[in-house]
Amino acid sequence: MGGLAFIQEIYRQITAGFIKNLMPRTLFGRSILIVVLPILLLQILVTYIFYERHWDDVARRLAQGVAGDVAAVISLRDRFPGATAEADILNIARGQMRLAVSIEEGARLPEGSEKQQSYGFLESHLVNALKESLPARPFNISTNKKLESVVLLIQLPDGVLQVIVRDKRLFSTTTYIFVMWMVAISLVLLGVALLFLRNQMRPIRQLATAAEQFGKGQFVEDFKPSGAQEIRSASRAFHVMKHRILRQITQRTEMLAGVSHDLRTPLTRMKLQLAMMPESDESKTSLEGDVSDMEQMVEGYLAFARGQEAEAVEETDITELFQDTVMNARREGAAVSLDTPKNLHAEIRPSSFKRCITNLISNAARYASEIWITVKTTNSEMVILIDDDGPGIPKINRKDVFRPFYRLDPSRNMETGGSGLGMTIARDVIHGHGGQISLGDSPAGGLRIEIRLPL
Structure with a gap:
């Protein structure tokens, strides 16, 4: 009986899989x-x-x-x-x-x-x-x-x-007449059903398009809920969720920007007081270093806040954007190689996206001697690979580096690790475009950053 039950279970799974493959994919x-x-x-x-x-x-x-x-x-x-x-x-x-x-x-x-x-x-x-x-x-x-x-x-x-x-x-002859009438009426009823079904599918597609655009960080106007009662409820829930998320992002951004901006005033007074101190004072040098570190931290917080600000999505020449970013990195002494297709265009937020790539290149240049950037496209997405020959990041810490203010260097030295917001800003920018960012092992022995953006 055990063998028979096993055969019946296998047959059931094969039949279920076959029927599932024959079923249409769309609603x-x-x-x-x-x-x-x-x-x-x-x-x-x-x-x-x-x-x-x-x-x-x-x-x-x-x-x-x-x-x-x-x-x-x-x-x-x-x-x-x-x-x-x-x-x-x-x-x-x-x-x-x-x-x-x-x-x-x-x-x-x-x-x-x-x-x-x-x-x-x-x-x-x-x-x-x-x-x-x-x-x-x-x-x-x-x-x-x-x-x-x-x-x-x-x-x-x-x-x-x-x-x-x-x-x-x-x-x-009533036989054929009966069959013809039955087929004709069935076709008419089928046409009416298709018309009603198409009208019911339209609000579902509208909701799916709005959710996809909002997931990519694009501006989505409120639309009037339509269709069945369940679809109207889902549309209203989407609108409430969208406004709540936007309100939370705005509040966090404004708070962080306000705190960072307010810190600039005491930092300026501290710099003035340090300038008035005599050069012979031994504590002046250490105090100047602390003030410089605090200023860099404030600038990092402000950069993080600017990354959360709403920016219009526009069609951008990706090839030109990467070329400009790589040229700026080379002027700062980084050895960067670029491989990108010609005349590649996509709808992105150019300023935030360029800031994201700049942060990633700067982080890589801090630890590696050479960086390779590869951009390629498929039918549905753009793939960006940033490889370096540095020491890399241990697998156990790869998820933590995306946390705000997390640094691999526990000493919190600004010269060795920055403020800990570079990877966080990069992740938020990529997620704001509806993409994904992940870390892996580079063929050159260092770290590989893989970015996937929908086209």
Whole structure:
């Protein structure tokens, strides 16, 4: 039993995976499937029942009517013999029964011809009806497609009775009319359903587009919620979330900028007092170093605050931006190599993005002797690789370096590690563009910074 249960579980998983792969990926496609599948199953079921019960019953009754007329003609001829009576009977069959009847005197049907034939749907019903109405008389059935008729040859004692029956007496056109109406109405209902589904999908796509743009840090105007009640609730929740996030970012940025700006005033007074101190004072040198460190920290805080400020997104020449950034780094003594495609454009915040790349290059130049920058694109994103040949960052500390004011150097020496905000600013800028930044091992032995931005 254990082996059988295992096989059943494997079969269930394979079947579930196969069905999952066949399912549409989009909500619109799945909604169409929900609408179309019941209609299709209903049509198949109704058509099967109609053909199995109604059409079969109608065809059998029509065949019985034809067989009864033929049997009546033969019975009248047997009851009223003679040439005059036979002519009257045949005229009645032609005029009132709509049967083309003729008698071939002295003719005989081939032996076993009835058993050798294969009949279709209508002919089968006619054969059964003739066997019930004329149980002791051999007969033969053939279909004349050109004349759209069925030819009956019935063996009589003195000849062969030929009866030509039009298809209209054996076939009901209501069958095709019913199917055509059913298909036409189903197509109309499907069109109406597609129209309503498309209108319901529009607010969902609008909400998804707004969320994607907001995730990239782009400005998103408030839009009027529409669609079903659940979609309206989701749109209103998105608006509330967006305003709350923007308010928190603004408050944090304003607080940090205000504190950093207020610190400049006492720093300026301290620098003035130091300038007035005599050069012979031994404490002056150490105090000047402390004031310089504090000034660099304040500048770092202000740079962090500026990185949080809202900046308009505009189409920017990425190639030119990287070339300018690399040229500035080279003027400061950094050995930087650049590999970027020509005429690469993207919609970014140019000032904050350039500040981000500058911070990353400055951090790398502080520890490495050479830096390599590679920019490449795919169909959906831009990939930026910054490699160096420095000591790198241990894997255990790679997540911590993105925390504000975190430094690998515990001494807090400004000459060896800065203020600890460079990587934080870079991460916030990249996340503000809807991208991702990660750290890894460089082929040159140092640190690799990988940035992925959606295009």
